[in-house]
Amino acid sequence: MxxxxxxxxxxxxxxxxxxxxxxxxxxxxxxxxxxxxxxxxxxxxxxxxxxxxxxxxxxxxxxxxxxxxxxxxxxxxxxxxxxxxxxxxxxxxxVRKDQHIEICRDQDVEASDRFTGFQRVQFIPEALPELSFDDLNTEQSFLGTCFDYPILITGMTGGVDKGTEINRRLALAAEAYNIPMGVGSQRVALDNPEYAPIFDVKKYAPNLFVIGNLGFAQLKQDNYLDLCRRAVDMVSADALAIHVNVLQEAIQMEGDRDFTDILKRLETVCQSLSTPIVIKEVGSGISSNTAQKLLETGIAAIDVGGRGGTSWGYIEGLRSSSSETMELAETFRNWGIPTAYSLVGVRALAPQLPLIATGGVRNGLTVAKAIALGADLVGIGLPLLRAALQGEQETRDTLATIVRGLKVAMIATGSRSLRDLEQHICLSHPMEKNFDDIVQSKSFY
Ligand SMILES: Cc1cc2nc3c(=O)[nH]c(=O)nc-3n(C[C@H](O)[C@H](O)[C@H](O)COP(=O)(O)O)c2cc1C
Missing domain, CATH: 2.40.10.220 (predicted glycosyltransferase like domains)
Known part of the structure; x- marks a missing residue:
């Protein structure tokens, strides 16, 4: 504490x-x-x-x-x-949201080793893919909607000052690529309705699939159902994400310290709202045990939000002027289940559940790996926030590079569709096992 x-x-x-x-x-x-x-x-x-x-x-x-x-x-x-x-x-x-934006823009806020678990897997290249770029099908369905790419602009608060412009740039980029977008926590606009327009991204992109966002802390309020409904209405949300961020709250000076009674209320929210509910970690990952409990609540999807990317406990240390808190934040900088491990664990438990893999995904190759390991969508935060702080074109360019990387991974593995990627993933190249024996025995001719 x-x-x-x-x-x-x-x-x-x-x-x-x-x-x-x-x-x-x-x-x-x-x-x-x-x-x-x-x-x-x-x-x-x-x-x-x-x-x-x-x-x-x-x-x-x-x-x-x-x-x-x-x-x-x-x-x-x-x-x-x-x-x-x-x-x-x-x-x-x-002030917190503005501080988060500035810290994320200017400082190294990720897990120090960047380990997401995706480093452990690789693709076996196909030298003769018998495909052209035009043959590649990158479409993906999620919660009943078809997108051009399996990429989600994950929910990020832009703060009161910069939020409107950040959200506009992200929304326009999401619309241009026909991919879904999450908004950051709408709590500030529930407390102060004059801030609601910051989150209303459908005014720039009416056909955008938008995921609203609240924290588990809002579920603890007596009027939690009303808050959830108002959050959905505020942005005409197609789904509502409820984020869980125990580590961040526990390190944050003004954070919540009471994490009781969440599951029961989550179940009531799932039963009472017609909008699909997504549970979303923000960097610590979802264990199989936790996923099991979540499945019983009736949630529509899980964002495993694993370790390896933006480290929220660490960011709270950077905000603080106390050396004790900074030390605590350093201790927990690399806390959590790496994104790939969390994804694989939850997928094994829930073969049909829509899953989002967020946390440290920084390029199209990693998007391809996450899809091959069972993700329906792959969430990307920090790189898109930084791009959005630079400009509209920079936001689109960042997405363009990620999309291109995904296509390169597909063509270079001979994967015509996203589904095919799974067949080409491995932990180590099959030859690696026999390599020493063959070289030792000089039996390679
Ligand atoms: C500046 C910033 C603000 C964020 N605000 C929220 C938020 O309000 N609600 C939420 O659920 N997640 C929020 N996130 C977490 C992201 O959605 C994501 O889970 C996390 O950053 C890990 O992804 P990354 O490594 O690609 O950044 C925020 C992330 C950033 C960088």
Whole structure:
């Protein structure tokens, strides 16, 4: 668990103004206090007891409590009362998403060894495929819809500031390739309906297959069914993903710590909504045991979200200014079931269940491997987020390269359709077993 001294550094800091007219920046937030830099040294003998913190152009949060001098130009406002606690919760919710985007854009946020398990398998090439590129059929059906490629732009929050443009670029790219797209957690727009347009990607791409997104934390609220229905309506979702991210919540300073009663509520959601429900891990993978429990709830699909790619526990360490939390995050950076192992385990248990393999997939060859190992769709996050932050063309170009890699893997294995890929996958080349014996005995002529 995180220590009670855990805090989040704000970069850039947020401006504040007090009821007495003092001004400055909030530089750090913990669960108990805000660290305030104050502008005028002459005003700094006593600190403010009530401040308004500005976020963006239109939002502000009010905190009251007691200020303590921390250094000549820095106060700690120890917050008091349920109102301030709620404001702190809301403020953190606002800044968290923007921090995630910036950290994902600028830093190395993946498992340090990048091990997804897909490295363990390879294809046997076919030198005479008797196919042309035009013969390749990359179409794939998922939850009753046919797509041109087995690729999913996995759900990613774009934050309040950048979210609209990121989602627009991703949606246009998804539409151009006729592939499905997930949106990031819609929680912020359930709390603040004015943010709903950020997620409404069908306005750019009316025929897009959209997967809505909520966290397991929303299932713990009394009105969880209503929240699920509103999330579906908000984006006219064709499916609703509920993400589970225990590791991230457990390391995050302000994360949820109560993971009880999820399965029962998940079952109620599956029974009550006509929209298919997808359960989605975000980097720790789904074990066969967990999959068994999930199957009993009536879920429509699982995204195994395995280890090897974006490491959410580690990202929470990068957000924190506590060395203890960073150490914890380092410890868990490579936590989880590698994506390929999780995929194979769940597929063995549920031969017919629609499965998505997400987590560390970075090119078309890995997409082909995931399909060969039983995935229906292959989810890609980080590379597409980074491309979307650059521009519309960059997003399409990134997808184009992935699609091309998939086709190269197909033609080079002689796979006319995605289904054929499975026949060409192996753990080691068959010759490897006999290689030493044959060379030793010099019986190769
Ligand atoms: C910036 C960013 C924001 C994300 N936000 C969400 C989210 O709101 N909900 C969710 O279910 N997953 C979210 N994810 C997780 C991705 O859907 C995916 O499971 C994870 O990043 C692993 O895939 P990758 O290795 O290809 O990035 C996010 C990922 C990124 C990079």
């Amino acid at each position: 995180t220590s009670m001294t855990d805090s989040i550094k704000l970069s850039p800091p947020l401006p504040w103004i007090s009821d007495q007219g003092q001004t400055g920046f909030v530089t750090e937030i913990s669960r108990q206090h805000l660290t305030l830099d104050i502008f005028e040294a002459s005003q700094a003998s006593s600190g403010p007891n009530e401040i308004r913190v500005m976020v963006g152009k239109s939002q502000s949060f009010v905190f009251s409590g007691q200020s303590r001098l921390a250094s000549p130009r820095t106060f700690r406002l120890m917050i008091h009362g349920a109102d301030s606690e709620q404001q702190l919760h809301d403020l953190l919710g606002q």
